[in-house]
Amino acid sequence: MMPLASYAPALAQLDDNFFGDRRNAVNECPGNNGLCPGWIFDNIDQYLSPLWEHVLLSIVPLVLGFLVATTLALLAHRYKFLGTGFLAIVSALFTIPSIAFYLILLNVTGRGFATAVIVLTAYTLVLIYRNVQTGLEEVPREMVDVAEGMGLTRRQILFRVELPMALPTIFAGLRIAASSTVGIAGFAFFAGAGGLGQEIFAAPTFRGNVVAASVLMILLATVLELAVLAVQRSFTPWERAVST
Amino acid sequence: MAESLPWPGRMGQSRHLHIFDAAPRAELREVTAPQTAPSPDVARPRPQAATLELRSATKRYPGQDEAAVDGLSLTVPAGEICVLVGPSGCGKTTAMRMVNRMIEITEGDILLDDRSVRDRAPAELRREIGYAIQQIGLFPHLTVAANVAVVPRLLGWDRDRIDARVRELLQLVSLDEGTGERYPAQLSGGQRQRVGVARALAADPPLMLMDEPFGAIDPINRERLQNEFLRLQAEIRKTIVFVTHDIDEAIKMGDKIAILQEGGILAQFASPAELLMYPASPFVEDFVGSDRALKRLALQRVRDIDLWKAAVVRAGEPVADVRKKLEDADLDIPLLVDDHGRPKGWLSERGMTGERVREELRSPADPIVELDDILRDALSDLLGSDTRYGPVVDADGRVAGVLSMEALSHALSVPAEHIPTPSELAAATDGDE
Ligand SMILES: Nc1ncnc2c1ncn2[C@@H]1O[C@H](COP(=O)(O)OP(=O)(O)O)[C@@H](O)[C@H]1O
Ligand SMILES: [Mg+2]
Numbered sequence: 001m002m003p004l005a006s007y008a009p010a011l012a013q014l015d016d017n018f019f020g021d022r023r024n025a026v027n028e029c030p031g032n033n034g035l036c037p038g039w040i041f042d043n044i045d046q047y048l049s050p051l052w053e054h055v056l057l058s059i060v061p062l063v064l065g066f067l068v069a070t071t072l073a074l075l076a077h078r079y080k081f082l083g084t085g086f087l088a089i090v091s092a093l094f095t096i097p098s099i100a101f102y103l104i105l106l107n108v109t110g111r112g113f114a115t116a117v118i119v120l121t122a123y124t125l126v127l128i129y130r131n132v133q134t135g136l137e138e139v140p141r142e143m144v145d146v147a148e149g150m151g152l153t154r155r156q157i158l159f160r161v162e163l164p165m166a167l168p169t170i171f172a173g174l175r176i177a178a179s180s181t182v183g184i185a186g187f188a189f190f191a192g193a194g195g196l197g198q199e200i201f202a203a204p205t206f207r208g209n210v211v212a213a214s215v216l217m218i219l220l221a222t223v224l225e226l227a228v229l230a231v232q233r234s235f236t237p238w239e240r241a242v243s244t
Numbered sequence: 245m246a247e248s249l250p251w252p253g254r255m256g257q258s259r260h261l262h263i264f265d266a267a268p269r270a271e272l273r274e275v276t277a278p279q280t281a282p283s284p285d286v287a288r289p290r291p292q293a294a295t296l297e298l299r300s301a302t303k304r305y306p307g308q309d310e311a312a313v314d315g316l317s318l319t320v321p322a323g324e325i326c327v328l329v330g331p332s333g334c335g336k337t338t339a340m341r342m343v344n345r346m347i348e349i350t351e352g353d354i355l356l357d358d359r360s361v362r363d364r365a366p367a368e369l370r371r372e373i374g375y376a377i378q379q380i381g382l383f384p385h386l387t388v389a390a391n392v393a394v395v396p397r398l399l400g401w402d403r404d405r406i407d408a409r410v411r412e413l414l415q416l417v418s419l420d421e422g423t424g425e426r427y428p429a430q431l432s433g434g435q436r437q438r439v440g441v442a443r444a445l446a447a448d449p450p451l452m453l454m455d456e457p458f459g460a461i462d463p464i465n466r467e468r469l470q471n472e473f474l475r476l477q478a479e480i481r482k483t484i485v486f487v488t489h490d491i492d493e494a495i496k497m498g499d500k501i502a503i504l505q506e507g508g509i510l511a512q513f514a515s516p517a518e519l520l521m522y523p524a525s526p527f528v529e530d531f532v533g534s535d536r537a538l539k540r541l542a543l544q545r546v547r548d549i550d551l552w553k554a555a556v557v558r559a560g561e562p563v564a565d566v567r568k569k570l571e572d573a574d575l576d577i578p579l580l581v582d583d584h585g586r587p588k589g590w591l592s593e594r595g596m597t598g599e600r601v602r603e604e605l606r607s608p609a610d611p612i613v614e615l616d617d618i619l620r621d622a623l624s625d626l627l628g629s630d631t632r633y634g635p636v637v638d639a640d641g642r643v644a645g646v647l648s649m650e651a652l653s654h655a656l657s658v659p660a661e662h663i664p665t666p667s668e669l670a671a672a673t674d675g676d677e
Contacts, residue, residue, distance in 0.1 A: 146381040149346055149453070150395055150443075151370030164385045238385045241427035 034207040044212065046199075051216050053194040057185040058224060060117050062178055065124030070170075072125070073132035074158070083133070090125040102190040116185070116193035123184050124177040131173025135166025168239060171232035175225050182221040196220075293322040293483040294450035296343065300352035303338050303508070312338045313508030315352065320500065322450075323481040324665075327498035329488055330531070335508030336487045340453050343485060344373045356451060371395050374444030374452035374482070378460040381440055382428040388414070388439050389424035395447045413442040416476070434465045441473065445480070455487045470496055491532055495520070495539055499665040503528055517543055517663035540656060541620035543663050546613055546636055549655035551645030554579045554635065559603045563596045575646055579635055580605065585642035587612060587635040609635050613647045619655065622647055 069090070076083035101119045109115045139162045147157045163170075186197030199213040233240070296319070303313040313335040320326040328336040341347040343354055345366040354361045361369055382391050389410045396406045414424055417438040428436055437458065444452055458466045470493065477484065488494055494501050495516040503511040503519070505527050512524040520536045520543070523529040532539065552574035557566045558581060566578050578591040580603065587609040595604030611625035611634040626632055626649060633648035 142377060142381060143383065145346075146375065146377055147383075149341075149344060149370060149375035149377070151367045151372075151398055152394075153367050156398070161383060165383075167385075236385070238387075238427045238429065241430050 034205070034209075035211060036208050039208045040212045047196070047212055047216055050194055050196050050199050050213070051220070053188075054182070054185055054196045054217065054220060056113070057116055057120060057188050057193060057195045058178070058182045058220065061120035061124055061181055061185075062174070062224075064117065064121045065128055065177060065181075066174065068121065069125045069128035070132050073129050073136065076133060077136050077158075077162075086129065087126075087133075090129045093122040094126040096122075098184060098187040099190060102187070106191065111192035113191075113193045115191040116188035116195075119191070120181055120185055120188065124181055127177040127180065128170070128173045131169050131176075132166065135169030135173075136162050138169065139165045164236075167232070167236050171228060171236075175228045175232075178224040178228050179221040182217055182224060186217065292448065292450050293481055294357045295322045295355075296320040296326075296451060296483055296485065297355040297358075298339075298343075298352070299355065301339070301342055301349050301354055302351040303335070303342060303347060304350045310507050311350075313342065313504075316502075316504075316508060316510055317352075318500075318502055318510065318513050320483055320485065322483050324499040325477065325484040325486055325497055327486045327488060327494040327501045328504060329491060329494035329498075329501055330504035330511075331506065332489055334504040334506050336489070336504055337455055339504070339508065340455055340485050340487050343451070344370045344375065344453060346370075371398055371447060372449055372451070374447075374449040374454075376440045376444040376452065376457045377455045378457065382436055382443070384428050386427075387424065388419075388426055388428065388431070391428070391439060392424075392443045392446050394443065399447055409446065413445060416445070417442045418472075433461050434469060437461060437469055441476070445482075450483060452482050452484045453487075454484060456489070457486070458493070459488070466493075473497070492539070492542075495532075495542060499668075503531060505531075515663075515665055517665075518661075521659075537656065538620065540663075541623055541652075542618050544619050544655060545615065546617050546619065546622050546647055547615040547644075548664065549619070549658075550651060551636055552633070552648050552651055554643065554646045556581055556585070556643055557591060557601055558583070559601055561601045563599060563601060566591075566596060566601060575633065575648075577606065579609065579643060579646070581643055584640075587637065587643050590631075607631065612637055615639070615644055619652060623652055626652070 072082075072086045072090070076086050098119065101122070102115065105115050105118060109118065143161055143165065144157055147161045152160060185195050186200065188195045189198035189201060196213040196217050200210050203209045298316050298318050300315045300317050301313060302311055302315050304311045316339055318326070328339055330336055338347055342349045343356075343361065345361055345364075349362075356364075356369075356373075382388075383394070386394075389407075392410045392413055393406045396409060401409070410424060411421060414421060419435060419438055419442070423431070423435065423439075428439070431439065440457065444454070458469050461469060474497065486494075486497055488497070498516055500513060501516055501519055502513045505511045511531075512519060512528045514522075514524075517540065519528065520532060520540045523532060523536070529536075553572065554575055555566060555569035555573040555578040557569065557578045570576055570578060578596070578601075580588045580591045580595070580601070582588055588603070589605035589609045590607050591601065592604045592606030595602045595606075607630075611629045613622045613625055613634050613636045615636060615638050617625075626634060626647065633646055635643050636645045636647050638644045
């Protein structure tokens with residue numbers, strides 16, 4: 001983690017009350033080095049609205065990222081020459097540090113939820129794109145061959161054979177994207193989009209606060225991953241068919 | 245479990261009456277049954293099959309000097325199995341795929357029922373041609389029923405018709421109805437192969453293309469699937485192009501065999517018997533193997549050849565009658581049978597010393613050969629015993645004659661034209677049951 005000071009230009013654009021009143025809460029919980037279960041229990045409702053923001057900051061980029069990455073991967077699957085270029089772009093996006101990304105975008109799209117969503121969506125792309133592409137590539141040649149021989153058109157082969165068979169790999173990518181997005185969404189406050197990250201940075205030295213927000217983030221990541229897993233299972237019943 | 249069941253082709257005909265009515269087609273072609281087949285029962289469905297004709301079909305892959313298939317001309321009459329066989333890389337798969345336009349021909353033409361495949365839209369053409377490859381060809385993400393239903397769905401059949409058709413096909417290939425709900429990963433190799441065949445047959449195609457369909461099956465199951473498939477074919481009488489690299493499989497399955505050599509050149513196109521008796525070139529001779537005379541023995545069954553006549557006697561029969569029978573017989577030892585006509589053993593001289601035949605056996609009656617045994621197996625049985633001859637029994641175990649080394653070697657001198665093709669044989673056996 002870079003020292004907070006190096007974010008100075010970004011912080012300059014944040015609300016005056018960015019750190020909020022949470023700082024003062026340290027005083028309400030002086031014992032145990034700032035970590036009081038009692039305080040967390042009493043104040044948990046303060047975290048519900050940031051949690052909800054965080055949920056949106058995770059799900060919306062995931063859905064958008066899935067749509068964009070899948071579209072790109074399908075295009076690359078159809079027109080092979082696009083593949084290398086797409087992969088280079090989505091990989092490059094992933095390597096831009098959050099803070100730099102926000103700094104660039106703040107001047108273009110301004111502060112707010114939309115900017116955060118753009119950044120977070122961009123980060124999901126490489127994870128989902130790579131898995132969709134790998135999944136499609138790993139469909140055995142014979143499957144496509146036999147589908148063609150039975151008279152399926154290219155589009156039918158894609159939607160009835162290749163995509164379904166790629167689903168396990170695609171979902172694996174989505175699961176990684178889900179937990180990583182929950183994490184990266186912790187920086188959405190740079191765009192003024194709130195979320196649990198904002199709570200952490202509001203009082204980074206107050207351990208009760210940090211623990212409460214972090215635990216909620218971990219829970220959210222776990223729940224999202226399990227949700228994706230549940231969807232995956234219902235979409236891929238053959239994966240559970242045991243050979244006899 | 246299910247694998248030991250015979251194809252329903254053996255289990256009476258009535259069930260099949262409606263199966264192939266499922267897909268009405270504009271041109272229903274009548275297929276003339278081969279002469280050797282017993283007159284088909286009138287109720288048998290009129291099978292539909294197409295005539296396939298390749299006219300100097302040539303494929304040159306871009307960037308390659310040599311053609312992969314070079315001027316291939318052959319005609320497959322409706323209802324026959326044509327096997328494409330040859331060493332690896334000789335162009336069998338290419339030749340087969342030119343038929344359904346998975347590979348476009350460079351020169352020449354291919355006609356399906358006198359109509360060029362080049363005038364047909366590829367996807368539509370392919371839905372009319374059954375396609376089966378090695379067992380890996382089943383879609384792992386679809387249930388067995390959904391796999392079988394792929395082409396009917398493409399053709400827009402309604403649900404009820406598809407469901408009914410799937411049930412019929414699973415029955416046709418001897419799979420339990422419950423198999424429909426399972427996934428390919430839950431089936432044995434043999435079961436998967438049957439599903440593959442059922443799927444290729446789903447829309448009742450007049451032509452089937454099969455690329456090494458039994459290639460991934462172990463030898464024992466392969467043999468069984470081959471037999472079952474031949475029986476099924478005797479029933480459905482499709483036109484089939486069957487690709488294999490195994491000459492034994494080719495001899496077993498083909499009505500006609502096209503041997504291809506490197507560069508996709510047709511080395512010989514002939515019936516299995518002709519191929520084995522009159523190989524057209526050193527290449528063919530080499531490819532069919534130096535044991536080709538022995539291979540011919542696989543083409544015929546014991547019932548197809550002239551058997552020796554035995555003096556069949558029962559205990560208690562007047563010895564005078566037995567002596568008279570022996571004058572007529574090809575063998576001077578009487579064969580003692582039980583009340584049902586089943587062989588008990590060769591009668592010894594002492595058994596004929598009195599007025600009437602006594603059960604005095606000289607030697608047991610083995611090997612016992614069945615009418616349905618192929619000659620190769622029968623020969624093997626004879627070689628394994630001391631006597632060099634053995635009683636032949638029918639399906640009920642009753643004596644039908646005697647097979648001897650002499651009778652076998654006589655059969656080998658029969659001209660190739662008189663040896664029936666595998667599907668004629670299958671039809672003949674099928675009709676008897
Ligand atoms: N798609 C292709 N492009 C170029 N060459 C091919 C292609 N498919 C097959 N060939 C070549 O054509 C020849 C015949 O191949 P194939 O028909 O697959 O033979 P077989 O099925 O008899 O083993 C081989 O030399 C093979 O390398
Ligand atoms: Mg091949």
